[in-house]
Amino acid sequence: MSATDYRIRGLDPVPFQSLYGLDDATLAAQHVVRCHVDGPGFPERVELRDLQLGETALLVNHEHLAVDTPYRSRHAIYVREGATQAAEFHNEIPGMLLRRKMLSLRAFDGSGMMVDADLCAGDAIEALIERMFARENVAYLHAHSASHGCYLAVIERDR
Numbered sequence: 001m002s003a004t005d006y007r008i009r010g011l012d013p014v015p016f017q018s019l020y021g022l023d024d025a026t027l028a029a030q031h032v033v034r035c036h037v038d039g040p041g042f043p044e045r046v047e048l049r050d051l052q053l054g055e056t057a058l059l060v061n062h063e064h065l066a067v068d069t070p071y072r073s074r075h076a077i078y079v080r081e082g083a084t085q086a087a088e089f090h091n092e093i094p095g096m097l098l099r100r101k102m103l104s105l106r107a108f109d110g111s112g113m114m115v116d117a118d119l120c121a122g123d124a125i126e127a128l129i130e131r132m133f134a135r136e137n138v139a140y141l142h143a144h145s146a147s148h149g150c151y152l153a154v155i156e157r158d159r
Contacts, residue, residue: 004133005158008094008143010048010087011062016079019058033059034081043145046083048094048153056081064151065142067112075151090158097153098122102146105155107132110139119146129155 019027024034035042035057042051051057058081063074087094097103100122107116115137120128125143132138141155 004130005091006129006133006155007158008048008087008089008092008097008153008155010044010046010153011064011077011079012086013046013079013083016046016058016060016083019060019079020081027058031061035059035078042078043096043100043150043152044080044083045077045152046079046086048087048089049096050099051078051080062151064154065108065112067108069112071108071112071114073151075149077151093122093125094153097125097143100145100152103152104144104146104149105129105132106142106144107135107138108140108142109137133157 019032027034037051037053037055037057042057044051057078059076059078061074062077065071065073102119103122103125104119105128106114109115116132118128132141143152143155144150145152
């Protein structure tokens with residue numbers, strides 16, 4: 001275990017549940033695309049896992065950093081159609097992050113200002129979490145795919 005306890009949380013599924021089961025035309029009117037998983041590359045943001053062949057994902061635009069600063073941010077993410085339970089990991093890295101070739105970690109203070117950022121391979125994420133949380137002013141981290149820039153998960157101090 002690291003010197004800093006942390007937790008990694010998936011997104012709350014409730015805002016996405018009204019989309020489950022809608023026809024493709026209704027989804028398209030809401031700028032949502034239904035995707036049928038046909039290979040790797042579908043990291044799911046509620047359950048924090050890579051989706052498997054045959055599963056269905058909704059590609060949605062999601063505001064993952066709803067702060068009143070210039071860092072306010074939204075991006076496309078995958079949500080498994082039917083996801084009902086947000087994943088939560090305590091002092092453990094979900095496989096979805098470990099398997100990423102390159103991650104971007106962004107550290108934010110309590111007012112939503114970015115105070116640090118760095119890149120690492122997925123298997124080196126724990127050391128970077130430890131380094132960033134060594135700074136007293138860091139309230140939380142956001143993990144992103146370094147290649148596509150997609151938001152993956154929030155990492156918080158676990159007090």
